[in-house]
Amino acid sequence: MSATRIYVPCDSAALSVGADEVARALGAEAARRGLAVDLVRNGSRGMMWLEPFVEIETPQGRIGYGPVRAADVGSLLDAGLLQGGAHTLRHGPVEDMDFIKRQQRLTFARIGVTDPLSLDDYRRHGGLAGLERAKAMTPDAIVAEVQASGLRGRGGAGFPAGIKWRTVLEAGGPQKFIVCNADEGDSGTFADRMVMEGDPFMLIEGMAIAGLAVGATRGVLYIRSEYPHAIDTMGKAIAIARKASILGPAFDIEIRVGAGAYICGEETSLLESIEGKRGQVRAKPPLPAHKGLFGCPTIINNVLTLAAAPSIIAQGGKAYAQHGMGRSRGTMPFQLAGNLQRRGLFEAPFGMTLRELVEDIGGGTASGRPLRAVQVGGPLGAYFPESLLDTPLDYEAMAAAGGLLGHGGIVAFDDTVDMAKQAKFAFEFCAIESCGKCTPCRIGSTRGAETIVKIAAGRNVESNIALVKDLCTVMTDGSLCALGGLTPMPVMSALNHFAEDFRRAPARDAAE
Amino acid sequence: MSYTSAAETFDLARAQDVAREEQARAQAFFGTACGNAAALLPILHRLQDMFGYIDQTALPMIAKTLNISLAEVRGTMSFYHDYRTARPGRHVLKLCRAESCQSMGVDHLVDHLAARHGLAPGETSGDGALTLQNVYCLGNCALSPAALFDERPVGALDAARLDSLIAEAQQ
Ligand SMILES: Cc1cc2nc3c(=O)[nH]c(=O)nc-3n(C[C@H](O)[C@H](O)[C@H](O)COP(=O)(O)O)c2cc1C
Ligand code: SF4
Ligand code: FES
Numbered sequence: 001m002s003a004t005r006i007y008v009p010c011d012s013a014a015l016s017v018g019a020d021e022v023a024r025a026l027g028a029e030a031a032r033r034g035l036a037v038d039l040v041r042n043g044s045r046g047m048m049w050l051e052p053f054v055e056i057e058t059p060q061g062r063i064g065y066g067p068v069r070a071a072d073v074g075s076l077l078d079a080g081l082l083q084g085g086a087h088t089l090r091h092g093p094v095e096d097m098d099f100i101k102r103q104q105r106l107t108f109a110r111i112g113v114t115d116p117l118s119l120d121d122y123r124r125h126g127g128l129a130g131l132e133r134a135k136a137m138t139p140d141a142i143v144a145e146v147q148a149s150g151l152r153g154r155g156g157a158g159f160p161a162g163i164k165w166r167t168v169l170e171a172g173g174p175q176k177f178i179v180c181n182a183d184e185g186d187s188g189t190f191a192d193r194m195v196m197e198g199d200p201f202m203l204i205e206g207m208a209i210a211g212l213a214v215g216a217t218r219g220v221l222y223i224r225s226e227y228p229h230a231i232d233t234m235g236k237a238i239a240i241a242r243k244a245s246i247l248g249p250a251f252d253i254e255i256r257v258g259a260g261a262y263i264c265g266e267e268t269s270l271l272e273s274i275e276g277k278r279g280q281v282r283a284k285p286p287l288p289a290h291k292g293l294f295g296c297p298t299i300i301n302n303v304l305t306l307a308a309a310p311s312i313i314a315q316g317g318k319a320y321a322q323h324g325m326g327r328s329r330g331t332m333p334f335q336l337a338g339n340l341q342r343r344g345l346f347e348a349p350f351g352m353t354l355r356e357l358v359e360d361i362g363g364g365t366a367s368g369r370p371l372r373a374v375q376v377g378g379p380l381g382a383y384f385p386e387s388l389l390d391t392p393l394d395y396e397a398m399a400a401a402g403g404l405l406g407h408g409g410i411v412a413f414d415d416t417v418d419m420a421k422q423a424k425f426a427f428e429f430c431a432i433e434s435c436g437k438c439t440p441c442r443i444g445s446t447r448g449a450e451t452i453v454k455i456a457a458g459r460n461v462e463s464n465i466a467l468v469k470d471l472c473t474v475m476t477d478g479s480l481c482a483l484g485g486l487t488p489m490p491v492m493s494a495l496n497h498f499a500e501d502f503r504r505a506p507a508r509d510a511a512e
Numbered sequence: 513m514s515y516t517s518a519a520e521t522f523d524l525a526r527a528q529d530v531a532r533e534e535q536a537r538a539q540a541f542f543g544t545a546c547g548n549a550a551a552l553l554p555i556l557h558r559l560q561d562m563f564g565y566i567d568q569t570a571l572p573m574i575a576k577t578l579n580i581s582l583a584e585v586r587g588t589m590s591f592y593h594d595y596r597t598a599r600p601g602r603h604v605l606k607l608c609r610a611e612s613c614q615s616m617g618v619d620h621l622v623d624h625l626a627a628r629h630g631l632a633p634g635e636t637s638g639d640g641a642l643t644l645q646n647v648y649c650l651g652n653c654a655l656s657p658a659a660l661f662d663e664r665p666v667g668a669l670d671a672a673r674l675d676s677l678i679a680e681a682q683q
Contacts, residue, residue: 012651260594279592296545337612337653343653
């Protein structure tokens with residue numbers, strides 16, 4: 001009898017709830033029972049509330065079980081786990097699960113399906129087709145394909161990737177660089193991490209395609225230090241890719257590890273950091289595309305942007321552009337986080353509403369209490385009240401509703417949230433992470449937090465609210481980058497949509 | 513990359529080897545474009561991984577090896593939250609304090625750590641077992657509240673799981 005293949009994820013979310021223990025218990029218990037199993041550590045399917053999510057390969061397809069604890073292994077095997085047997089933890093064929101079926105997985109097509117470090121798996125599932133095709137194309141044709149896809153930067157700003165690539169292609173100079181921004185500092189986001197841990201060769205392939213497109217021979221992958229598993233997996237994948245001559249003297253990649261500074265996700269600060277300096281934001285111009293790393297023309301793109309390149313080149317830009325809405329083309333890996341029943345990664349074309357994702361896909365709050373606020377796009381994103389949940393998730397519609405889509409993180413709060421506290425946190429976070437270059441950001445953020453403390457204590461509430469609003473205007477207008485410039489977004493959305501939370505304390509008006 | 517193995521005392525000669533190695537590596541990779549300080553972050557990271565912190569006595573050596581000023585080394589090192597100037601506890605618990613973890617009650621866990629274990633963010637327990645540190649997002653927001661115990665991710669934290677982590681640190 002041939003061994004039954006069992007999948008237990010190695011994604012760090014799965015590890016954080018005991019996937020290693022489950023894998024060990026499965027191996028040991030199968031051996032004890034004399035059962036032949038072939039244990040594969042896959043990426044995560046993104047259904048984090050079901051992690052550790054164990055899958056069994058059967059003639060009927062892969063059958064899923066979760067959340068599995070090490071203590072469940074005995075009863076699962078008793079129930080005929082290896083034949084896909086019935087059990088309270090069984091969810092049936094994975095491909096038929098609602099959360100999976102309703103997605104359109106382009107970037108995440110392989111993640112959770114394959115062994116992240118198996119180059120054979122990667123090839124079998126369509127990997128390297130883009131790079132092979134790119135090798136036969138002119139740089140100009142590669143860039144034209146990316147332009148035709150309508151791909152916009154997934155790091156937050158939504159800048160058209162093709163235009164950035166063309167700028168670097170046309171820039172002169174003996175050395176050019178590809179920099180991948182894997183700093184993923186936005187709270188509520190983990191898509192970059194899942195790509196690096198779940199399909200590292202896709203990112204390597206994307207960077208190599210970018211290298212071919214603009215004539216760059218070196219790439220730097222800047223990963224935040226908070227992601228030790230992503231760093232480890234990418235390191236191993238790069239070593240495998242070098243052995244397989246996917247990387248080499250013509251194009252090679254080096255990992256750089258961040259050092260706990262949110263601002264280093266900002267592209268110019270990130271470049272300073274690679275250069276060994278304080279992560280202070282550079283004034284633009286010059287753009288990194290003209291003078292980037294060590295003054296050389298540089299493409300700097302988010303992980304998801306570069307990870308989209310292989311399928312765009314393999315299938316053509318037009319195919320990619322068929323998904324989405326308006327000027328937001330393709331798909332977006334949305335990240336459902338916070339107080340939701342079903343949390344995880346959901347890749348869908350742009351244009352779904354926030355309500356569909358939070359209520360329908362996410363299943364409402366995990367606590368069972370009423371949903372009160374949803375923050376979209378990380379710490380610099382707006383808090384949406386219930387009345388704005390019908391806003392479609394695309395770059396322009398979110399902006400029109402006074403928010404931003406950012407990196408696609410969606411964090412839900414139930415009715416126990418105190419929005420004055422959230423506004424205070426937004427200021428505090430800005431104060432902690434400010435690079436210190438602009439006064440409104442460096443000083444204003446601390447002043448803002450102090451003023452909200454006074455408001456919460458009921459001291460001169462209306463005049464202090466006016467002061468916070470003024471401060472927000474100054475920060476919006478007088479900041480060099482979006483940390484200072486967009487901190488007002490969570491603050492003002494809290495003030496505008498949740499005004500009652502700022503007027504809870506009994507008034508204690510007094511001369512200050 | 514774990515502080516737990518960092519029982520050894522700071523060794524300047526070994527630090528010098530690390531600095532030279534990283535310097536050579538950066539120059540080989542970036543070629544003629546390479547700036548002087550390019551190896552600085554990798555050097556600081558490796559020293560901290562080896563010794564648990566970066567001893568100030570190493571900074572002049574790093575400056576000299578990279579041919580940059582001591583002020584540049586100090587300036588860079590002080591900018592980043594990760595780098596420590598003193599040895600931490602035997603274990604480090606990095607607790608996420610960002611929004612998703614807030615929405616799932618991390619502030620109550622911080623209260624619990626203070627009330628039950630007398631431990632506040634930024635502090636090391638009296639027995640030197642554990643340093644508690646605030647971080648802002650660990651990319652495990654679908655399983656908030658989240659933390660990193662040394663390099664091991666822990667998700668869906670509650671008071672009981674925290675208690676067992678602290679017991680583990682004390683072993
Ligand atoms: C404060 C701040 C933090 C940022 N953090 C990130 C980040 O963690 N990851 C990222 O890809 N982009 C981040 N960005 C956006 C980058 O500056 C830049 O727009 C992006 O790397 C460009 O790549 P893209 O066009 O592929 O999105 C941040 C910007 C700011 C102002
Ligand atoms: S807004 Fe803040 S983080 Fe951005 S450049 Fe100015 S001081 Fe630095
Ligand atoms: S917000 Fe806590 S892990 Fe992301």
